[in-house]
Amino acid sequence: MNARSDLSILSERPQGAAMPRGRVFAAYLQETRSEILRYLRYPGFMLPTLLFPTMFYLMFGVLLARGGGEQARYLLAAYSTFGVMAPGMFGFGVSLAIERDNGLLTLKRALPMPPAAYLIGKMVMAMLTAAIVALLMLALAAFVAHVPLSVAQVLRLFALEVAGVLPFCALGLLLGTLIKGSAAPGLVNLIYLPMAFLSGLWFPLSMMPKALQQIADLWPSYHLNQLALSALGMPHEGSGLVHGAVLSAFTVACLWLAVRRLRRNG
Numbered sequence: 001m002n003a004r005s006d007l008s009i010l011s012e013r014p015q016g017a018a019m020p021r022g023r024v025f026a027a028y029l030q031e032t033r034s035e036i037l038r039y040l041r042y043p044g045f046m047l048p049t050l051l052f053p054t055m056f057y058l059m060f061g062v063l064l065a066r067g068g069g070e071q072a073r074y075l076l077a078a079y080s081t082f083g084v085m086a087p088g089m090f091g092f093g094v095s096l097a098i099e100r101d102n103g104l105l106t107l108k109r110a111l112p113m114p115p116a117a118y119l120i121g122k123m124v125m126a127m128l129t130a131a132i133v134a135l136l137m138l139a140l141a142a143f144v145a146h147v148p149l150s151v152a153q154v155l156r157l158f159a160l161e162v163a164g165v166l167p168f169c170a171l172g173l174l175l176g177t178l179i180k181g182s183a184a185p186g187l188v189n190l191i192y193l194p195m196a197f198l199s200g201l202w203f204p205l206s207m208m209p210k211a212l213q214q215i216a217d218l219w220p221s222y223h224l225n226q227l228a229l230s231a232l233g234m235p236h237e238g239s240g241l242v243h244g245a246v247l248s249a250f251t252v253a254c255l256w257l258a259v260r261r262l263r264r265n266g
Contacts, residue, residue: 027113031121039091039125049090049129053083054136060202062145070234072147077157077228078201080137084161085221087129088168089175089192090185092122096176097184123169130165134158149232156231164227167220167247170254177261195219220250 039045061075138154141147172188179187196202198212199222205213216222223243229236 024114028117028120031113031117032124035121035125036128039129045090045095046129049086050132050136053079053086053133054140056082057137058140058144062140072141072145073149073232073234074204074229076137076141076145076147077232077234078225080134080157080161081164081199081221081225081228082196082201083133083137084130084165084224085168085192085196087126087133088165088170089172089188091126091129092169092172093175093179093188094172094181094184095122096173097179098181100176101181119173123166126165126169127162131158131162134161153232157228160224160227160231164224164247167224167251167254170251170258171220173258174254174261177258195221198222199225201225217246220247223247 057075057079061072061079134157138149138158142149142154171191175188175191176184199216199219200208201221205216217238223246226236226238226243227240227247230240
């Protein structure tokens with residue numbers, strides 16, 4: 001009788017109250033702050049992510065470049081796109097793979113915080129890093145290469161590159177659900193570098209074999225680069241609406257696949 005009474009009491013216990021909105025918002029802020037501090041204290045991620053694209057641009061887009069304003073603006077668009085790919089692919093892909101292996105992701109999922117806070121924190125960190133990369137590129141272009149740019153072009157390129165990191169966040173998230181932590185840096189590089197090359201970021205597509213030109217629009221970096229060229233007033237292929245739609249669809253598809261894998265496999 002007592003056992004039945006105890007069970008009835010347990011079955012009739014009220015559900016826990018939903019977390020107040022203020023605490024939910026604070027959880028998002030805290031997770032974002034933690035991600036930012038973690039990466040700022042980890043120079044092995046921040047320094048290559050910031051210096052690798054800027055050194056490439058300085059060497060090949062400034063010091064060794066030959067030509068007038070159009071070529072300078074083309075290289076600025078290309079290397080800016082190349083620069084913002086890394087925060088998404090490595091900030092999500094490599095870190096997620098490592099955190100899945102060492103159990104940190106499992107711990108975070110058990111904590112009383114909104115499930116999306118983990119992803120939002122990483123996304124904000126990637127966008128912040130992309131903003132720094134874009135500012136470094138624009139500073140080199142304006143003060144070292146003396147690229148002729150209007151204020152509107154600078155603002156358009158900066159906003160585009162900060163938002164443009166999102167498709168690569170989604171791709172990195174998907175990769176992080178597929179690969180092991182120990183192999184993640186090498187495998188992400190095997191996708192990151194060839195994708196940049198095949199998108200025409202290092203050499204114009206017109207200089208590549210016809211077969212490679214025909215598959216350029218398969219890569220999200222190609223579409224982002226076409227939007228970057230448009231932002232700088234350069235000739236570009238296709239419509240901006242089409243490129244934006246392709247990037248949006250790519251982002252949604254990668255997110256859907258990644259979330260599905262995380263729910264099944266953790």
